[in-house]
Amino acid sequence: MDTLQRAQADLHKPADIGANLRGIKTDPVTRVVPILLMSATFTEEEIPPEVARASAQGYLAHPFTTVGVVDKIKSVLQPK
Numbered sequence: 378m379d380t381l382q383r384a385q386a387d388l389h390k391p392a393d394i395g396a397n398l399r400g401i402k403t404d405p406v407t408r409v410v411p412i413l414l415m416s417a418t419f420t421e422e423e424i425p426p427e428v429a430r431a432s433a434q435g436y437l438a439h440p441f442t443t444v445g446v447v448d449k450i451k452s453v454l455q456p457k
Contacts, residue, residue: 394425402432411453413437415446 394414401407412432417439419425424436435453437446 398432411435413449413453415439415441 398412401410401412411434413435414433415437420438421436435449437449
């Protein structure tokens, strides 16, 4: 299974998220892929520490709005 196929993660298993994102960020092919985490369970303040340290470029908590998702994606994709 390649790195991107493993990218979907469960926030209730923060160790898995950290491992999956580290795999993406260390793979030469995928390390430039921006990561946006989305959760219907955790607020930004409640995000597990392992997830917070997992090198994601953005985080969205439920409830999502279409405008909010599009705005977050745009901000993640904008060059720094």
